[in-house]
Amino acid sequence: MPGYETIKFIQDGPRATLSFNRPEVLNALNNQLIREVLDAVTKLPDSTRVLILRGEGGKAFAAGADLEEMRRRTPWSEIDFGPRRELARRLETAPFPTVAAIEGFALGGGLELALACHLRIAATSARLGLPESRLGILPANGGTARLARLVGRGTALRMIMLGEQIDATEARRLGIVDWLVEPAEFDAEVNKLADRLVTLAPIATRAIIDTVTRTTDMALDHAIDYEHRWFQLCLGSADKQEGVQAFLEKRPAKFGTRPSNIIFK
Numbered sequence: 039m040p041g042y043e044t045i046k047f048i049q050d051g052p053r054a055t056l057s058f059n060r061p062e063v064l065n066a067l068n069n070q071l072i073r074e075v076l077d078a079v080t081k082l083p084d085s086t087r088v089l090i091l092r093g094e095g096g097k098a099f100a101a102g103a104d105l106e107e108m109r110r111r112t113p114w115s116e117i118d119f120g121p122r123r124e125l126a127r128r129l130e131t132a133p134f135p136t137v138a139a140i141e142g143f144a145l146g147g148g149l150e151l152a153l154a155c156h157l158r159i160a161a162t163s164a165r166l167g168l169p170e171s172r173l174g175i176l177p178a179n180g181g182t183a184r185l186a187r188l189v190g191r192g193t194a195l196r197m198i199m200l201g202e203q204i205d206a207t208e209a210r211r212l213g214i215v216d217w218l219v220e221p222a223e224f225d226a227e228v229n230k231l232a233d234r235l236v237t238l239a240p241i242a243t244r245a246i247i248d249t250v251t252r253t254t255d256m257a258l259d260h261a262i263d264y265e266h267r268w269f270q271l272c273l274g275s276a277d278k279q280e281g282v283q284a285f286l287e288k289r290p291a292k293f294g295t296r297p298s299n300i301i302f303k
């Protein structure tokens with residue numbers, strides 16, 4: 039990986055950890071940071087089995103867009119939302135688990151990136167929200183779409199229109215975050231979660247992520263057909279052979295590396 043100025047990146051075997059590194063501005067997301075994160079995510083090796091996304095400094099995951107840059111943005115400067123949209127798409131469709139580890143504030147674009155991840159773990163001190171309405175705009179990198187799918191139309195409308203910030207306990211109740219952890223235990227629990235995720239069967243994990251992501255809006259029969267096609271691929275995999283054999287031998291399964299050559303549309 040090249041040297042980065044606004045992020046920290048560590049590849050430790052199958053585990054990748056990417057940290058927003060602008061703690062002096064609560065990890066506000068400027069264009070350079072977005073480009074560097076996208077570059078790092080694009081270059082992850084095939085051996086990657088989990089990506090942890092977090093913020094440096096302990097006070098914020100990411101407190102939204104950089105407002106100095108926001109002042110200069112126009113309807114034409116980022117007409118397709120470019121790298122921001124591509125980054126969220128890659129986090130959501132990655133063939134391995136992506137995890138947002140949230141300490142402190144996750145607001146605006148920061149929460150949108152967390153929502154694009156497959157899983158979210160939060161410290162009990164975290165605060166989450168989409169306050170864009172207070173700036174005369176709306177969350178437009180999947181904020182309205184992904185939040186509504188998680189919490190329902192009414193709650194999403196209330197939170198977004200009023201620019202509400204909610205605490206971690208409420209976020210867990212609504213299903214926005216999957217685990218709550220005390221701040222003193224946060225790093226240890228994030229590591230434990232990563233340790234669990236890297237041991238999963240990589241083909242089955244990819245199948246689960248892809249099926250859940252793609253079939254949410256399908257008719258039920260089409261969704262079941264889609265998952266069955268992945269099931270057939272899993273049946274022919276070395277992961278299935280190892281998983282069944284390990285179960286019969288009453289030992290932990292030792293799955294292989296993530297394959298990079300499965301194309302399934």
